[in-house]
Amino acid sequence: GENVEQHPSTLSVQEGDSAVIKCTYSDSASNYFPWYKQELGKGPQLIIDIRSNVGEKKDQRIAVTLNKTAKHFSLHITETQPEDSAVYFCAARVNQGGKLIFGQGTELSVKP
């Protein structure tokens, strides 16, 4: 069935370092890959997304890369700041009604 695997489950970095989170998906028909940031006690917030016709997308300190052949995509955060600390989720959209399949989440901790 449809599945998204996300690694690592926890990630601790020093302020100013880079953080990378990786996801793989199983449905080759998936064509849209959003990333969400969830802070404690809040709902997931869309931070960046990428569509299958693009290999890379960047927005300030955040970038996402997509390798359709290998069916994996990654989130890169540069110059991390303490306020980047949160749980990050990747997701893949499958054909059925625009359903999003989420990864298991990565708890990112940025130490000052």
Added chain:
Amino acid sequence: DTAVSQTPKYLVTQMGNDKSIKCEQNLGHDTMYWYKQDSKKFLKIMFSYNNKELIINETVPNRFSPKSPDKAHLNLHINSLELGDSAVYFCASSHGRDEQYFGPGTRLTVT
């Protein structure tokens, strides 16, 4: 100015009770969703409505019944609550299959 709002934010109730969670969006979107986030933070879709029509219905017990009175509202009614229903429930909305925007969540605790 809240884009997707949910009420209540917290809900504590006993097993066997019936409860409802309400969701409203003011983004003009035509598609709304209910997600369940378990204690391990795993997010899973439950239902999706497009223009008040049910389009996604995952393997969810019949005790859960969504209702969409109009495009801006999607409510979730849960009958005969069980301990395993304890979770955070998120509403989301989108324009068609575009980006989904989530509400702040409703933390349901069944005792």
